[in-house]
Each structure stands twice: as C-alpha cells, then as structure tokens.
Amino acid sequence: MTATVEITGLSKRYGKVEAVRDVAFSLNAGETIALVGHNGAGKTTLIKLMLGLIRPSSGGVRVLGEDPARGDFAVRQRLGYLPESVSFHMALTGRETLAFYARLKRVDVSSANGLFERVGLAPEAADRPVRTYSKGMRQRLGLAQALLGEPRILLLDEPTSGLDPALRRNFYDLVSDLRARGATVLLSSHALTELEGRTNRVIIVNRGVKIADGTLDELRHIARLPTRISVQLAGDGADPAWVNGAARWKRREGVLEADVLPEEKIALLHQVTANPSGLASLTVVEPTLDDLYAHFLSGQDTK
Amino acid sequence: MTNILIIARKEIQEGLRNRWVLATTLLLAALALTLSFLGSAPTGNVGVNRLDVVIVSLSSLTIFLVPLIALLLSHDAVVGEAERGTMLLLLSYPIGRSEVLFGKFFGHLAILAFSTLCGYGAAAAALMATGAQIGAASWMAFASMIGYSVLLGAVFLAIGYLTSTLASERSTAGGIAIGVWLFFVLIYDMALLGGLVAAQGHAVPAGLLDLLLVANPTDAYRLINLGSGNAGALSGMGGISEQSRLSVPVLTAALIAWTVLPLGWASFVFSRREV
Known part of the structure; x- marks a missing residue:
C-alpha cells in the first residue's frame, strides 16, 4: 500500500492551547479512515493541517509527498475537502457555485454538472440560489465540490451531520465507490456507531492526542471488552x-x-x-x- | 492570473445577483442627475460651459459617496467570508491568498467603475439631450473626473480590505470603515481648516500644506479635479492649487500609492491570518 498522507510528531498550538500534541500516523491509498473524537478533540485542526491551511508548531505533514502549505498548491488539485457545516455564497445558484470551484481546480465545467446526479441533487434544484437550500442539499453540494476532479485524497469533516438516513446510506455508497477507485477517504465524526462496517480503520483522538489507531476488530481486541x-x-x-x-x-x-x-x-x-x-x-x-x-x-x- | 480573474468574475456575478451593482448605479445616476440640473439653475445658460458646472458638482458628490460605497463593498470581503465559513473552503483550493484578495479587489473595482461610468454618464447624456454646447476640453475634463473617481474608489477599496483583514469580527470592520470615512471625508478637512484659522494669517509653509493635502486621498482628488481650468475658477480651489507645488502627476502618484500600500499591507496580513 502506498501512503498518501504522512504525519510525524505533529503539534499545533494556539497561544497556550495545544490543539494537537505529537500526533503521528500515515494514511494509505484505498483506505477509509474514521477520525473520531469529541467536539474540540483536534479533528478539524488535524484536517486543516493536512490541507496546509495552518502551519504546524512542530512536526511535519506530507501529502502526496509534498508539504501542503508550501509551493504552488499543485497538491491541492488532488485533494477534496468538505468543511464541517459547509456554507456557500448565498446569492449564486448551485450550478454557478460548482462551476466557480471547478474553474479554480481547472476541472472542465461540463463534467462538473454530472456531479449533481452523483450526489443526488435534482437538476431543477441546481439552478436555484443556494439561499433556498435545505441543510441536506447544502451538504450534497458540499460533497459535489469535494468530488471535483477525481481527488486522490478526500477529507470530509463531519460529512453526515444533518443528513437523513437514506442520504446517509447514499453517502456511504459514494464513499465505498471512491475507495474502490483507490482514493484515501478520511471521515471525521464524533460518534463511532454509524461508522460500523463503513471504515476499515479508526483513529481516536482526545484532547489533541491520538489514543487509538487500528481496525475496529483490532481495537476490540486491544480493549478486551x-x-x-x-x-x-x-x-x-x-x-x-x-x-x-x-x-x-x-x-x-x-x-x-x-x-x-x-x-x-x-x-x-x-x-x-x-x-x-x-x-x-x-x-x-x-x-x-x-x-x-x-x-x-x-x-x-x-x- | 487566471485565479484572479476567476475570483473577480465571481464577485461581479454576486454583485449583479444581490443588486449591489444596480443599487449603486441607480444611486449615483439619481444624485448626478439631480445635482447637474439643480447645479445649472443658478448659473443659467450664460458664460460658463454647463458641463464644467456638472464636473464641480459631481466631484463633490464623489468625495462623499464613492469612498462610502467602496468601504461598504470591501470592509466585509475577508472577515465576512471568514465568519460565514466560505473562506475556509476557498482557501483549501489551489489558490494563493494574495490571489483571493486581488481577485476581489478587481471584481469590486469593476463594479465601482461600471456604476460610476453609468451613473455619471447619465448626467452627461441628459445634458446633451437638452442641447447644450460642450467643448472638447470640457469632455476631457469630464472623462478624467470619472477616471479619478474610480481611482479614489480604488483607494478606499484598498483601505477597506486592510480593515477587513485586520479585524477579527465583521462588526468591528464595519465600525472601523465608518470611522475611516468620517475621518477622511469630514473630520480631516475641518481640522485642517481649523488649523489654518488658528495660524491667524501666519503663512503656513507651502511644503507642510502640500504634505497635508497629499496625506488625505480625498484632498488629492479634490485638487486634481477642482484645482485647474474652468472648474478651478468655479469651485474656488484654484487659489489653493496656485499656492501649492503639487502637479497632477504627483497627486495621481499619491492616489496610486494610497491604493497600493494598503492593498499590499492587507495582502501581507491576510497571508498570516489563521483560518
């Protein structure tokens, strides 16, 4: 297996608060990883570090062999990101929004239109302003933009919050489809329960420290519950x-x-x-x- | 460069959609038309070229309104997007932070230029429709007035971005923007006038006065548009500009510096801002 993300001795401080403390792991191609922890455990900080949006206080992040915070951002072309509680420019329609992000990623705008179907957003909804969207529709639009340009790494921050059960299933089908194509999918969540059978690896973080890493079976074995x-x-x-x-x-x-x-x-x-x-x-x-x-x-x- | 155009295009698209473009154009056109017809009443139809009267009226209008519109557009640009959460997603794309800022700047500048051109153009067109005789020199002065109005807008857009990157909350940025407007448009000139009166007729060194005029972009703008030609005679600014050694190129350079420096500073601050 080839590692797509490598994190070594990573720490991030905001003033006196240590959001992430000495975390190390690597993520491989074709893996679905759940990043689990309470709110404020450091999940979002870890994802931002992987995106290169913030710089580590110490330690290193390599994404596809490069430092994501540096250079010409070529690596970000291969990354898909869905922020926690995603928001868009309210005045634009879904189609305009996706076209805007497609242009930034240098993806053919016409191919972006096919994504609406893939995430289950009706064509007539795509031509309405984002202002009129429900939470679930916004989440689907968020997922569509993350899927632009067949990313090799997907970082999804609390992707299923606000989705109804049918959509949730639809979403996990998409994720397993992506995994089959060799993408690395990282899902963050504050609950383990819904991830059963969806991920092949779980990383648990608490107060900025990694406390467990392994498949669910391995974790069960270690815990000896x-x-x-x-x-x-x-x-x-x-x-x-x-x-x-x-x-x-x-x-x-x-x-x-x-x-x-x-x-x-x-x-x-x-x-x-x-x-x-x-x-x-x-x-x-x-x-x-x-x-x-x-x-x-x-x-x-x-x- | 492509990224800057993509961002600029999106800003224009959004400006059209949320009626910013329409509102500012209508506002400028309505005020310009009102001023140009009211302004021509006292002078009647004799002597002065009517377009010159319009230039004087519109320059004064610009000094009040264009900085306000520019600050309203720009104070929200960074902190507002950060607060709504759209900035986080945008910055995860392959785009540099300075490109985001410059793209927004050019998009907003295009909106402002369009509104100014259409709004003030409406006043000129209305004047033409009344059958007034307008000389070539007056047309040149009118065109340059529009150009400098856009440049003044660029100055306040840049200042707006700086407040937007420095502020950590939208409301703070809004407050600072209003303060900036009050200071440059109202307080500064009053203080300058007060200072001159307090000097009790003692000659103020010309160098100091020049410096004080360049230190406020609205004064530099006023001096460029009202300081020379027929407009100078009409507005009474001719007296000051004769005293001052500031030429139009120097004043233009001052306005450009007033744009580039805050924008550069904003770009520097934004590149270090945590998201």
Missing part, C-alpha cells in the same frame, strides 16, 4: 453445573447474566448450550462501538 451473556433457564429445576463455574453469574428477575472476556466466551457458550432443553432463551450482546469508544476515552483519563 467483555461480552454480556444472558440466559433464562427453562423450568424451575436445580441450577446446572456451569452456574457455579468460573464465570460470575448474577441473577436478575429470573435471568442469569455474566460478563465474560473474549477468550472465555466460546468455551462458556459451549457449556451453557450443552443441554439445549434446559434453556428458555439465550442472548449474547457484543460490546457496542460506543462502549469501545468510551473505554478508550476513560483509559486516557486515568493515565
């Missing part, structure tokens, strides 16, 4: 032998519950299901992404 198994016994006979086994069962309203570590899970399930007729129901709840996220955040707080 317990799985919750709930069992309702059939009939009112004596407890089976496994109730007094290694796992700590708690009885709540007739339901037995236990939190077990990943490596003990299979063996325990094997014991529990050895006698199927003794069970009325069995539920296995894997830790959610929010649990995972909370785990990493609290892990940092105790340090």
